[in-house]
Amino acid sequence: MSNAAPTATAPHAHEPGHAPDGHSHDHHDHHAPQSFFQKYLFSTDHKMIAQQYMWTGVAMALIGGFLAYAFRMQLAFPDKWIPGYGYMSSLEYNTAVTNHGTIMIFWFAMPVLIAAFGNLLIPLMIGCDDMVFPRINRLSYQIFLLSAIILISSFFVKGGGFNGAWTAYPPLSANAEYNMAGTGSTLWVLAVALEFVAFLLGGINFITTAMSARAPGMRLWDMPLVVWMIVIASILFMASVGPLIAGAVMLLFDQNFGTFFFNPERGGDPVLWQHLFWFFGHPEVYVVLLPAMGMSGDIIAVFSRKKIFAYKTLLYTVFATGIISFFVWAHHQFIAGIDPRMANIFTVTTLIISVPIAEMCFLFIATLYGGSIRLTVPMLWALSFVAEFLLGGVTGIFLGASGADIYFHDTYFVIAHFHYTFVPIAVIGFFMGFTFWFPKMYGKMLNETLGKIHFWITILGFNMIFIPLFFTGMWGDHRRIYNYSHFPELHRVALQDLRIVATVGLLIMISAQAIFLFNVIKTFRAKQENPGPNPWHSNTLDWSAPSPPPHGNFAELPTVFRGPYEYSHPERESDFWPQNEPPPGSST
Amino acid sequence: MAFAKPIATLRSATGVPVGRLAMWWLLASEIVIFGGLLMSYIMHRIGHPEWAAEAAHTNTVAGAINTVVLLSSSLSAVLAHQAAQMGNGKRAARFLWITIGGAATFLVVKSFEWTHEIHEGFVLTRSGFWSFYYCAAGLHALHVIAGSIAMGFVAVDAAKGRELQRVEYAGIYWHFVDVVWIFLFPLLYIAK
Numbered sequence: 149m150s151n152a153a154p155t156a157t158a159p160h161a162h163e164p165g166h167a168p169d170g171h172s173h174d175h176h177d178h179h180a181p182q183s184f185f186q187k188y189l190f191s192t193d194h195k196m197i198a199q200q201y202m203w204t205g206v207a208m209a210l211i212g213g214f215l216a217y218a219f220r221m222q223l224a225f226p227d228k229w230i231p232g233y234g235y236m237s238s239l240e241y242n243t244a245v246t247n248h249g250t251i252m253i254f255w256f257a258m259p260v261l262i263a264a265f266g267n268l269l270i271p272l273m274i275g276c277d278d279m280v281f282p283r284i285n286r287l288s289y290q291i292f293l294l295s296a297i298i299l300i301s302s303f304f305v306k307g308g309g310f311n312g313a314w315t316a317y318p319p320l321s322a323n324a325e326y327n328m329a330g331t332g333s334t335l336w337v338l339a340v341a342l343e344f345v346a347f348l349l350g351g352i353n354f355i356t357t358a359m360s361a362r363a364p365g366m367r368l369w370d371m372p373l374v375v376w377m378i379v380i381a382s383i384l385f386m387a388s389v390g391p392l393i394a395g396a397v398m399l400l401f402d403q404n405f406g407t408f409f410f411n412p413e414r415g416g417d418p419v420l421w422q423h424l425f426w427f428f429g430h431p432e433v434y435v436v437l438l439p440a441m442g443m444s445g446d447i448i449a450v451f452s453r454k455k456i457f458a459y460k461t462l463l464y465t466v467f468a469t470g471i472i473s474f475f476v477w478a479h480h481q482f483i484a485g486i487d488p489r490m491a492n493i494f495t496v497t498t499l500i501i502s503v504p505i506a507e508m509c510f511l512f513i514a515t516l517y518g519g520s521i522r523l524t525v526p527m528l529w530a531l532s533f534v535a536e537f538l539l540g541g542v543t544g545i546f547l548g549a550s551g552a553d554i555y556f557h558d559t560y561f562v563i564a565h566f567h568y569t570f571v572p573i574a575v576i577g578f579f580m581g582f583t584f585w586f587p588k589m590y591g592k593m594l595n596e597t598l599g600k601i602h603f604w605i606t607i608l609g610f611n612m613i614f615i616p617l618f619f620t621g622m623w624g625d626h627r628r629i630y631n632y633s634h635f636p637e638l639h640r641v642a643l644q645d646l647r648i649v650a651t652v653g654l655l656i657m658i659s660a661q662a663i664f665l666f667n668v669i670k671t672f673r674a675k676q677e678n679p680g681p682n683p684w685h686s687n688t689l690d691w692s693a694p695s696p697p698p699h700g701n702f703a704e705l706p707t708v709f710r711g712p713y714e715y716s717h718p719e720r721e722s723d724f725w726p727q728n729e730p731p732p733g734s735s736t
Numbered sequence: 737m738a739f740a741k742p743i744a745t746l747r748s749a750t751g752v753p754v755g756r757l758a759m760w761w762l763l764a765s766e767i768v769i770f771g772g773l774l775m776s777y778i779m780h781r782i783g784h785p786e787w788a789a790e791a792a793h794t795n796t797v798a799g800a801i802n803t804v805v806l807l808s809s810s811l812s813a814v815l816a817h818q819a820a821q822m823g824n825g826k827r828a829a830r831f832l833w834i835t836i837g838g839a840a841t842f843l844v845v846k847s848f849e850w851t852h853e854i855h856e857g858f859v860l861t862r863s864g865f866w867s868f869y870y871c872a873a874g875l876h877a878l879h880v881i882a883g884s885i886a887m888g889f890v891a892v893d894a895a896k897g898r899e900l901q902r903v904e905y906a907g908i909y910w911h912f913v914d915v916v917w918i919f920l921f922p923l924l925y926i927a928k
Contacts, residue, residue: 192739271744276742276743276744276747277742277743277744278742278743278744278745279742279744280742280744280745280747280754280758281745281754281758282742282745283739348762348765351761351765352758352761352762352765353758355761356754356757356758356761357744359749359750359757360744360747360748360749360750360752360754360757361743361744361745361747361749361754362747362749366749386761386764386765386768387764387765387768388768389765389768390765390766390767390768390769390770390771390772391768391769391771391772391773391775391776392772393769393772394769394770394772394773394776394875395772395776397773397871397875398773398776398867398871401860401867401871405860405861406860406861407860407861407867407871408861408864408867409776409864409867409868414864415780415784415863415864416864417780417783420776420779420780424772424776427772700742705743
């Protein structure tokens with residue numbers, strides 16, 4: 149709480165009911181030219197911190213994507229030379245798989261979806277000049293950056309990076325004799341724990357900002373969906389991650405100090421780790437899902453020119469999802485020896501959680517119904533998010549049923565299932581938000597045609613990877629095998645062909661990203677007229693600030709008069725009605 | 737360089753000052769961390785009746801002394817808050833230093849206690865009970881240290897009459913550290 153720098157404001161500035169006026173404060177005025185480090189590493193401006201999180205996340209995604217490329221090549225063409233990588237040993241394979249999962253979830257999905265978009269959108273959308281705790285915000289990014297550096301450095305220590313899978317089940321993760329990576333494992337646990345600290349700090353900031361710093365006139369029910377969802381995701385994260393932090397401490401002790409929390413030979417319990425991990429791990433799915441859901445809801449409303457269908461009901465389904473998500477974790481442990489009666493209960497709760505999620509999808513479809521739909525690039529991403537995530541959700545029903553899971557457990561069916569949830573969340577979610585808010589962030593428009601080509605090739609590649617993997621999984625492909633030619637019953641031509649198809653799909657998906665990079669770089673370099681603050685004709689407050697928003701965001705802090713989704717109002721000529729536009733007849 | 741607070745920090749749509757609000761959320765996240773650790777311990781303890789013999793070696797007297805010290809230090813935290821509310825920063829700072837003194841006493845007693853136990857052979861790896869004992873009490877001790885450092889900063893500011901609202905937030909945190917100890921003491925020392 150108490151950073152060393154003293155503050156310029158009066159000690160009693162926190163008085164409840166302090167009237168927010170936006171006139172009497174002078175802090176917008178001073179910006180002296182800043183050095184590189186001041187601007188990019190020590191900035192307290194929420195937009196800069198959002199950029200830092202976003203580009204760090206994207207850089208980490210490139211590393212995670214490269215790892216996926218390397219091990220998919222190994223699976224399609226076992227023990228052949230991999231261009232850009234070389235030959236892959238079984239240990240390296242395990243390291244690549246482990247860190248691919250870790251990076252994509254903790255260093256790509258989390259920083260981009262929650263931290264980057266949360267930082268960018270929450271202050272802009274609720275109409276204030278920054279987060280309530282800018283210096284905690286800065287600290288959060290710095291800890292995150294440190295955790296990323298520690299994770300990367302773990303690849304280069306003796307014994308190589310951690311290779312006990314991203315779920316880190318002991319005893320494999322706890323004993324260096326088993327995983328053959330001593331320091332690497334410790335660094336991995338340390339990096340993950342630090343990353344959690346960063347997001348706890350960020351989360352407290354998001355929740356407090358949205359609760360406390362809303363523009364005058366904005367009720368909780370006037371907040372755009374994405375703000376709601378990032379706040380609820382932060383609460384879910386905060387409520388679920390604690391046991392895993394405790395578990396991480398215990399695992400560090402097991403690895404380094406010879407304790408045996410998870411060692412059954414001396415009275416420990418390896419399944420305890422699975423409980424601690426999945427008590428966090430399952431809500432974590434919703435932690436990253438909800439921000440993407442919120443963005444897609446906002447984008448669908450803008451490009452259907454319609455009010456979001458059943459805004460409040462949608463939020464109730466989100467609350468329900470959040471609560472139920474704490475009662476489903478043991479569906480990851482159906483074959484870990486839990487009591488079948490307990491498995492029954494968790495089957496039921498798991499199937500129940502698909503109800504609110506399905507309802508969200510239906511509400512989005514109802515929003516589209518009868519709207520004047522514009523298939524812009526962000527809209528394409530938003531629609532594909534709902535469609536592809538649906539596939540992930542539906543295949544989850546198979547795995548949530550304890551009977552079917554006994555067969556499907558640890559096969560490629562599971563891999564395909566959770567990639568149909570996480571790729572839409574992380575990759576599609578990132579492109580959806582990035583293309584939609586790009587004009588806001590940079591004051592320029594991306595090329596639509598290139599964007600559409602990039603979209604279609606990415607979606608094609610993505611489905612080409614994971615549809616075949618459903619089949620190889622159903623035919624028995626175990627997920628942790630680095631060379632199937634060692635297993636005669638799995639080394640069949642039909643199966644190997646499907647594995648090659650999946651790898652080719654990955655190559656297509658990766659090469660499509662060159663189009664995206666080209667589009668972004670071309671747009672940055674081109675001289676282009678600023679499209680103005682509101683190119684999409686959206687209602688929310690972020691679009692009333694100049695593009696890109698200056699320090700302090702708004703020339704005059706806005707006042708809110710209505711909800712965020714007043715599109716195509718029958719009594720108005722224009723088809724949108726910004727939240728901050730005074731009602732007709734009022735003098736202000 | 738003076739840091740100017742943004743307008744966002746000064747708003748309060750809930751009627752609760754942002755610092756207090758954030759402190760409650762911080763404590764919410766801490767509760768789950770200790771909750772996860774203590775639930776793991778309780779489940780293990782139920783599954784291992786033989787740990788009672790190990791727990792018999794803990795020093796209940798030292799634990800009791802520390803309980804009294806920590807609870808008393810919360811009193812001065814409350815008095816500091818009262819002084820801050822009346823705008824008396826110097827008095828608030830004095831009470832905060834008394835609280836920090838309590839924290840230091842707690843840590844000194846703890847270090848003698850642990851040194852003794854380690855000499856007797858009750859080390860981290862002796863049995864599951866001692867792993868949990870050092871892990872849980874150690875995590876709590878880290879919170880005591882962190883809380884003392886934070887209170888030191890707040891006290892320095894408060895003595896100059898600045899950021900008096902933070903005295904209350906430091907106090908809230910300190911009560912939480914107390915409450916965790918109220919759970920740890922019976923679970924680790926008294927249950928035999």
